[in-house]
Amino acid sequence: MFHSGPMEFDATKPSDSPFLRADEAGDHLSDWRFRRAHRALFRGVYVAAQTPVTHRLLAEGALLLAEPGSYLSHHTAARLWGGVVPDHPDVHVTYPRMRAQCSGIAAHRPKARQQVVRWRGLPITGPIQTFLDMSHLLGLVDLVILGDSLVRRKRFTPDHLVTMAEKHSGPHSRLARRAAQLVRAGVDSAMETKLRLLIVLAGLPEPEVDHRVHDSDGTLLRRYDLAYLAHRLIIEYDGRHHAESEEQWHHDIDRDEELDDGGVRRLVIVSKDIHSTPARTLGRITRAMRQRGMTVPPLKDEWRRHFAGRAGDLALPA
Known part of the structure; x- marks a missing residue:
């Protein structure tokens, strides 16, 4: 239900929900005291000062000003x-x-x-x-x-x-x-999406997303962001949590040793590889593909419209 006019309220009882306050509302408090106890979300829309401001709270407040x-x-x-x-x-x-x-x-x-x-x-x-x-x-x-x-x-x-x-x-x-x-299922982050699209928009074969390895009991052992399983090549985005978590660091060491034992190449991509040096990153990816025996088609230029990079990263490495 929407309110087309000011709501009546007791200004002495803070509310977790947004409310309208008309200029003429008699709230028995000075304007100064009222503003100390409340915060404005929009003009004429208030909430108790201690209420955390969330997307939902702002949405509720905006709808109070909207027509039915x-x-x-x-x-x-x-x-x-x-x-x-x-x-x-x-x-x-x-x-x-x-x-x-x-x-x-x-x-x-x-x-x-x-x-x-x-x-x-x-x-x-x-x-x-x-x-x-x-x-x-x-x-x-x-x-x-x-x-x-x-x-x-x-x-x-x-x-x-x-x-x-x-x-x-x-x-x-x-x-x-x-x-x-x-759009694909099993993508964990926006950076994983960007990495996949850098590959796809360059005209390279699309990798499998979210490949999971389970043991005989069905317990999840490993998950790989992007994989070319037939060629034993894995491409993964590593965020800051990999550098800041000691537990994750040890997990990555164990995983890399297992991959080495199985003859699998793991190519690690970080944020700057996508945002700053996408051309160099594509060079790394295509080089890894060739080393794993994959056929690499001529690269398309569509990726350039979406991944600007920085000066000095304009040409693809040979």
């Missing part, structure tokens, strides 16, 4: 569904008619046949609808990252996403279909 029939969408919907999207300072709300003029709220107009659901008490675009809507705002890599993260949260399957994207029409529908076809 409004719903959460775009970046805000993506985050509430557990998806990974670039940071954006505003709460995104789609309004059926009016568009709120309020700092901190990004207003959108509804599109035909948008799927809107009620989730945990909030009106919000469905997960697949959110993915399709974000194709208007994100590039290919960030859109695939969103898709991978929503699959990881079990919001949909890659096959279902592809089916719905094929039915999508209008602006950016081609991007939505392309991104949907690149």
